[in-house]
Amino acid sequence: MIRHLTLTLFAAAILYFVTSALSPYDDFLVGEIALYLIALAGLSLLTGVNGQISLGQGAFMAVGAYTMALLMTHTKLNFTIELVAAIGAAAVLGLVIGIPATRLKGPYLAGMTLLLALALPPIADKWNGTFGGDQGLTTTVPTAPGTINSEQWLAWIEIAGALLTLVLLANLLRSRFGRSFRAVRDDEIAASLAGVHVARTKVTAFVVSAGCAGLAGAFLGLSTGVVNTGEFPLTLSIQLLAAMVVGGTGSLMGMWWGAILLVYLPQWSTSLSGHFNLGSGVSAYLAIIIFGAVLIVVMMVAPTGIQGGLRRVWGLASRRWSRLSSVGPAPTTTAPTTTAPTTGSSSSRHVDDRDGQ
Amino acid sequence: MMYSMNKGAVVTINNHKTIGRWVRVLAAGVMGVTLGTTVLSTAAGAASTPGVTSSSISIGATVPLTGPAAPGYDEIAPAMNAIFAWANAHGGVNGRKIKYTYLDDGYNPANTATLTRQLVLQDNIFADVGSLGTPTQTAVQSFLNSQKVPQLFIESGCNCWSSSKYPESSGWQPPYTVEGKILGAYIKAHFAGEKVGYLTQGDEFGQDFIKGLNMEIPSTSVVSRQTYDASTLAGPLSNQVAALKAAGVQVVAMATIPAATALAMLPAAAIGYAPQYVISNVGADAPTVGPLLSSFTAKGGGTAAQAAAAGGLLNGVITDSYFAPENDVSNPWVQVEKKILEKYAPSLYAKSGLDGNTQYGVALGYTFIQALQAAGKSPTRAGLLAAIAKSGKSFVTPGYVPLSYTSSVHYGYQGAEVVKLSTTAPPAVTPSGSWIGGTAVGPIETTNVGSGPIVTYKGKVSTPPQKLASTS
Numbered sequence: 153m154i155r156h157l158t159l160t161l162f163a164a165a166i167l168y169f170v171t172s173a174l175s176p177y178d179d180f181l182v183g184e185i186a187l188y189l190i191a192l193a194g195l196s197l198l199t200g201v202n203g204q205i206s207l208g209q210g211a212f213m214a215v216g217a218y219t220m221a222l223l224m225t226h227t228k229l230n231f232t233i234e235l236v237a238a239i240g241a242a243a244v245l246g247l248v249i250g251i252p253a254t255r256l257k258g259p260y261l262a263g264m265t266l267l268l269a270l271a272l273p274p275i276a277d278k279w280n281g282t283f284g285g286d287q288g289l290t291t292t293v294p295t296a297p298g299t300i301n302s303e304q305w306l307a308w309i310e311i312a313g314a315l316l317t318l319v320l321l322a323n324l325l326r327s328r329f330g331r332s333f334r335a336v337r338d339d340e341i342a343a344s345l346a347g348v349h350v351a352r353t354k355v356t357a358f359v360v361s362a363g364c365a366g367l368a369g370a371f372l373g374l375s376t377g378v379v380n381t382g383e384f385p386l387t388l389s390i391q392l393l394a395a396m397v398v399g400g401t402g403s404l405m406g407m408w409w410g411a412i413l414l415v416y417l418p419q420w421s422t423s424l425s426g427h428f429n430l431g432s433g434v435s436a437y438l439a440i441i442i443f444g445a446v447l448i449v450v451m452m453v454a455p456t457g458i459q460g461g462l463r464r465v466w467g468l469a470s471r472r473w474s475r476l477s478s479v480g481p482a483p484t485t486t487a488p489t490t491t492a493p494t495t496g497s498s499s500s501r502h503v504d505d506r507d508g509q
Numbered sequence: 510m511m512y513s514m515n516k517g518a519v520v521t522i523n524n525h526k527t528i529g530r531w532v533r534v535l536a537a538g539v540m541g542v543t544l545g546t547t548v549l550s551t552a553a554g555a556a557s558t559p560g561v562t563s564s565s566i567s568i569g570a571t572v573p574l575t576g577p578a579a580p581g582y583d584e585i586a587p588a589m590n591a592i593f594a595w596a597n598a599h600g601g602v603n604g605r606k607i608k609y610t611y612l613d614d615g616y617n618p619a620n621t622a623t624l625t626r627q628l629v630l631q632d633n634i635f636a637d638v639g640s641l642g643t644p645t646q647t648a649v650q651s652f653l654n655s656q657k658v659p660q661l662f663i664e665s666g667c668n669c670w671s672s673s674k675y676p677e678s679s680g681w682q683p684p685y686t687v688e689g690k691i692l693g694a695y696i697k698a699h700f701a702g703e704k705v706g707y708l709t710q711g712d713e714f715g716q717d718f719i720k721g722l723n724m725e726i727p728s729t730s731v732v733s734r735q736t737y738d739a740s741t742l743a744g745p746l747s748n749q750v751a752a753l754k755a756a757g758v759q760v761v762a763m764a765t766i767p768a769a770t771a772l773a774m775l776p777a778a779a780i781g782y783a784p785q786y787v788i789s790n791v792g793a794d795a796p797t798v799g800p801l802l803s804s805f806t807a808k809g810g811g812t813a814a815q816a817a818a819a820g821g822l823l824n825g826v827i828t829d830s831y832f833a834p835e836n837d838v839s840n841p842w843v844q845v846e847k848k849i850l851e852k853y854a855p856s857l858y859a860k861s862g863l864d865g866n867t868q869y870g871v872a873l874g875y876t877f878i879q880a881l882q883a884a885g886k887s888p889t890r891a892g893l894l895a896a897i898a899k900s901g902k903s904f905v906t907p908g909y910v911p912l913s914y915t916s917s918v919h920y921g922y923q924g925a926e927v928v929k930l931s932t933t934a935p936p937a938v939t940p941s942g943s944w945i946g947g948t949a950v951g952p953i954e955t956t957n958v959g960s961g962p963i964v965t966y967k968g969k970v971s972t973p974p975q976k977l978a979s980t981s
Contacts, residue, residue, distance in 0.1 A: 175630065175631065176626075176630050177626050177627060177630035177631040180623070180626050180630070181623070184623065274738050277711055277712060277738055278711070280711075280712065280716075285712050285713055285716075286643050286644045286647075286667075286712040286713045286714070287643060287644060287647040287667070287669060287713060288618075288644065288647060288648075290651065302655075303626075303630070372619060375619075375622060375623075376618055376619050376621075376622040376648050377622060377648055377649070377650075377651050377652055378618060378647050378648045378651075380618055380644045380647070380648070381644075382616065382617055382618045382619075382644040382645065383617065383618045383619040383648075385617060388619075415623075418620075418623075419627070422612065422627075435613075437575060
């Protein structure tokens with residue numbers, strides 16, 4: 153807990169300096185990375201740690217965004233309360249969806265959550281008096297203090313939300329809940345024999361994940377300046393799922409990679425197509441082509457995602473280093489070999505590793 | 510499954526390892542962000558007016574080049590670029606060449622928000638010109654206004670672009686309510702006593718159009734109101750059509766996108782229902798709707814002959830037009846538009862030819878060229894807006910009626926003429942085939958989005974200036 157907090161403060165300090173040094177446009181993009189990070193972290197917990205696949209993350213984001221925008225339109229509540237309400241509303245829907253979802257697995261669960269992503273936007277179109285229809289509802293970012301420009305201020309709000317979410321999730325995963333999540337994913341029967349309430353655990357994971365999506369959606373609404381159904385297409389949910397896989401399913405930190413890809417890939421592909429003077433017929437699809445290629449390459453080179461791949465490289469490097477440096481008397485740093493069976497050393501560490509961090 | 514047996518031990522190790530891993534992964538994340546941003550960061554020169562140099566002027570837009578809204582609409586920005594290329598080939602505007610950057614937002618407002626910031630904060634555009642869509646442009650209206658960047662000639666007929674709250678924003682095409690009023694008045698005058706039904710898209714497009722219809726058509730004669738959802742439009746609108754038929758509707762007023770027009774007419778024909786269709790401009794462009802009618806018929810199992818004949822359903826459709834349609838080949842504007850597209854956008858012309866969308870792009874681009882000219886030798890953003898407010902009404906454009914810009918009115922055209930598509934009119938010829946053309950069945954009329962009367966336009970209809978007409 154203390155460690156997580158210290159490190160978070162450390163990350164916050166670095167990001168503070170980064171955002172101060174960057175142009176307003178890059179600050180805006182860093183803020184977007186932060187908001188996608190939140191949605192991805194929730195998804196990673198649900199799918200990677202608890203084993204429930206969801207194509208409905210975009211729909212939960214929409215619920216959070218509309219909740220915040222409705223409160224902004226009709227009340228004068230404190231901004232923080234509006235954000236909490238956004239998380240709460242999405243979490244409540246997560247509860248409603250999570251309960252029947254405990255009975256479904258694999259593609260059936262994916263189908264059900266897909267339905268959610270398809271069914272929510274027409275609701276907002278149907279009652280357009282409330283939800284603003286095509287134009288949607290406008291959102292306002294609280295006024296920035298002092299001379300800070302609005303992009304930087306928004307980025308700070310989103311970064312703060314992202315770091316807070318990561319700390320809370322990291323602690324949750326390290327707690328009894330986290331262990332139950334993993335136990336249920338690996339073997340439901342074994343988990344229930346060990347005294348884990350399987351259904352309750354799955355619903356909890358759903359609620360936490362939906363809450364994260366709610367906050368991410370509210371932030372997306374803030375970034376965009378308006379909340380309307382066009383922001384939450386089905387492709388958003390699918391992109392989130394793909395970005396999570398690329399980053400490293402089940403890892404929280406791997407979601408950094410997923411979020412960076414989601415935000416920067418379109419940027420890079422635009423400058424790339426500008427550089428090579430590609431026609432609009434090609435350049436329009438370049439980002440999605442690269443994303444697909446990255447997904448395939450990552451899955452071939454590092455099946456556990458970028459984060460898993462990096463960790464493996466790091467593991468190899470540090471083992472080599474410790475072997476070199478363990479010429480001395482006490483090889484204390486090579487602790488794993490003393491507790492884990494020699495045959496399963498790397499794989500067992502790997503499996504437990506990818507949970508949580 | 511080994512790890513579960515000595516779980517406790519492994520967890521302990523994890524705790525030892527935690528701090529190192531946290532540092533690594535956080536550092537990695539932060540480094541990734543820094544790397545990503547430094548790659549893209551470009552030191553932007555602090556020019557006095559963003560986007561303006563002594564020899565060039567940069568403008569930008571976000572439009573759908575991919576996704577469901579792209580077919581047809583993806584022709585507009587390249588067509589605008591054609592007229593800019595013409596201007597640049599003739600020395601530019603006040604000696605400055607126009608550099609037009611249009612980015613694909615896929616009709617998703619979240620993308621629009623990011624890309625518009627890229628254009629404004631990073632690419633330093635002078636103005637956002639000809640961006641498309643109601644939901645997408647609503648998303649950036651407040652940002653562009655707070656940055657004091659002109660959001661000019663938005664490609665949408667929403668009533669929402671003329672507002673004192675957003676002085677930087679302005680529309681261009683007639684608001685859907687204006688179209689609704691003009692077509693509604695035509696229905697009242699020519700189909701008195703007949704039962705009227707509405708079939709509209711369930712968003713602002715449909716609602717603004719209905720607002721106009723309702724001002725003219727007595728509510729007692731409207732017997733059925735049907736809607737469809739654009740985001741889930743996949744199959745024939747059979748239920749809506751059956752309801753209209755069951756209610757005995759003789760005149761169907763429609764605010765539909767081209768695909769929805771086709772998906773309503775085909776099931777109606779299948780059940781032998783042939784009402785009088787009155788369709789708003791966007792849903793009745795024959796070179797766009799005709800091929801859709803044919804391809805949907807073929808996909809639905811129709812024979813080649815049936816598919817070819819399906820375009821004939823458009824015969825007799827009533828719509829409105831605010832500039833000379835493509836089949837009016839004797840019109841000097843149409844001739845100029847064709848020449849410019851042929852010469853300055855040959856690949857676009859080979860693919861799409863002259864149709865409602867490419868004409869739209871050329872006309873909108875030419876409107877901007879004149880606005881820039883009016884802004885003078887050293888244009889500023891405020892100067893551009895002032896020039897449009899002051900002399901927008903006297904810009905020479907292909908529109909039938911003059912633009913109506915003032916300091917408080919930020920709509921473009923507020924007038925149109927009623928047109929009937931007919932097999933006796935000259936056809937519209939495009940690379941995809943020959944499509945049914947239209948002829949005017951009423952005078953050119955003007956009105957406003959409020960309760961203002963519909964007035965027959967008595968002014969002159971513009972002709973292309975010499976420098977444009979003599980383009981070779």
